[in-house]
Amino acid sequence: MNTPFSPNDLTAVIEADRAHLWHHLMQHKPLETNDPRIIVEGKGMRVWDATGKEHLDAVSGAVWTVNVGYGRERIAKAVYDQLVKMNYFANSAGSIPGSIFAEMLIEKMPGMSRVYYTNSGSEANEKAFKMVRQIAHKRHGGKKHKILYRDRDYHGSTLAAMSAGGQDERNAQYGPFAPGFVRVPHCMEYRAQWDLSGEEYGAKAADAIEETILREGPDTVGALCLEPVTAGGGVITPPEGYWPRVQEICRKYDVLLHIDEVVCGVGRTGTWFGYQHYGVEPDFVTMAKGVASGYAAIACMVTTEEVFAMFKDDASDPLNYFRDISTFGGCTAGPAAAIENMKIIEEEGLLENTTRMGERMLDNLHALAEKHAVIGDVRGKGLFLGAELVSDRTSKEPCAEKDVQAVVADCMAQGVIIGATNRSVPGFNNTLCFSPALIATADDIDEITQAVDKALTKVFG
Ligand SMILES: Cc1ncc(COP(=O)(O)O)c(C=O)c1O
The missing domain is CATH 3.40.640.10 (Type I PLP-dependent aspartate aminotransferase-like (Major domain))
Structure with missing residues (x-):
């Protein structure tokens, strides 16, 4: 991260966020216990938050947006x-x-x-x-x-x-x-x-x-x-x-x-x-x-x-x-x-890269589905993929949303940002979402699915 942030700057930014910002799709609590995540810099597939922590962004700015990656001068x-x-x-x-x-x-x-x-x-x-x-x-x-x-x-x-x-x-x-x-x-x-x-x-x-x-x-x-x-x-x-x-x-x-x-x-x-x-x-x-x-x-x-x-x-x-x-x-x-x-x-041939990397990611997710029974279905096209989590493969009962969110949180702790369907179809906020930038390399794709593998093991055993 190039931007030097002193602890004082960070405190002021967090205080201003807490005092005045209304974040989308977020239920703010009367007493916020966690610091808001403030993203201060991005380069390629990676972003850095205000604490200096590096993340591999597997969702292109959380909502499928940053197709060519960060920091394009x-x-x-x-x-x-x-x-x-x-x-x-x-x-x-x-x-x-x-x-x-x-x-x-x-x-x-x-x-x-x-x-x-x-x-x-x-x-x-x-x-x-x-x-x-x-x-x-x-x-x-x-x-x-x-x-x-x-x-x-x-x-x-x-x-x-x-x-x-x-x-x-x-x-x-x-x-x-x-x-x-x-x-x-x-x-x-x-x-x-x-x-x-x-x-x-x-x-x-x-x-x-x-x-x-x-x-x-x-x-x-x-x-x-x-x-x-x-x-x-x-x-x-x-x-x-x-x-x-x-x-x-x-x-x-x-x-x-x-x-x-x-x-x-x-x-x-x-x-x-x-x-x-x-x-x-x-x-x-x-x-x-x-x-x-x-x-x-x-x-x-x-x-x-x-x-x-x-x-x-x-x-x-x-x-x-x-x-x-x-x-x-x-x-x-x-x-x-x-x-x-x-x-x-x-x-940069990014359409071709998207097809190639999408296939790799789909293969990786299918391999994870063989290992983790909680993955009921894997779907996607190009670098736009999802893995639906179910508590039972036969009944296809959706996994509890808190468990899905625990997987997302564990990936985040590992430094990989993934997404999940949320506030959408009642009872079906159970699909993990992946949409890395179209510049993703094979190493990036593998890093994402390895983090998901670890998170699934941690949350579901
Ligand atoms: C398929 C689709 N259409 C429309 C929109 C709305 O776009 P915006 O948030 O730019 O208004 C979204 C946003 O996520 C979307 O996913």
Whole structure:
């Protein structure tokens, strides 16, 4: 760690944190006994806290974000150069990095055409929802306005995004939610809802979407919003045959397909976007976290020329344009960082590395599952993996959350930061989550799984 911290500095920082900060997803206690963890420096895969302790970060900034790793001077420099030249002008005007990054992005997304900048994943999803609603008004007399979302998926923290939220523990006490959002079943084969397997299971899980459309009335359903691989709801990879059938159903009923790539986007699963594994052609793609790896806040709502054309000049309708504003969508730091982020992924071959290291990690986790009966299932794509812990492999009874958290805490004590599903699906906060930066080496991967091995032995014997 380069930054010298005196004990006095540390005490002042901790006092300020305790006195004034409200951390996300954390239940603050009347008398906090543990010092808050304050991260002061990062380089590559590692971060250092204010006590000087080094950690290997296996979750890219806790929430699947820092795809190219910490301490990238090249990104910081690009952001600096851009900011001193031109930091901000609202999105009604263009910017040099905004245009360049939009073009780079669209090159990676055949079939897509237009990029709308905004600030967070939640907002990117809201923009797509608003477009769906506006299209319903313009084309279908307001009727085709319903948006389908899936059990266990998450699309953000704002109220409409939560209305499309399939994680009931996260949603509890925040209702009532916006009308017109309808839930479809999840597609997780490990927690099967139908007595089928493989492709048959995938087709059945997709058919459940068709049943919902028919039940609601196809003339009322405007869009379907799905994560390509579900993140916080349990790292759920789709079963074989799921996505092609989903696409077929959307086309059959003229339902727009919105894919939420906030986690999977920009390399996390070994392709630029998660949906590209499954040969799907979406109408909307939203992305945020890995777009600039957390070096600046940026999110994008990307759509097709066909959707864009619906909002073009129309003399008969003065309201026929997307009447949305995103103040910080005009910040230039985001696209400036995103350009370098994307170049780094290309120049360093990080998609290929993600595929290779993801396979290694999957193998390591499968080996751990042979040793530890508590691992009921291992899932993942690229460097986006999960291990579901169960107290009994036959009944698949989820492990107690306190034990799952004990594994996370033990890894932390060993200097490895891993994650676990939390505050998401009631009773199922039992999946360990791994999403190291795309630069991970074989040694990093082995260090992570060795720490998990030790922690599982300590907690479960
Ligand atoms: C799949 C998915 N969509 C949307 C979001 C919301 O993104 P943000 O927190 O940037 O609003 C998240 C955040 O974790 C997410 O995992």
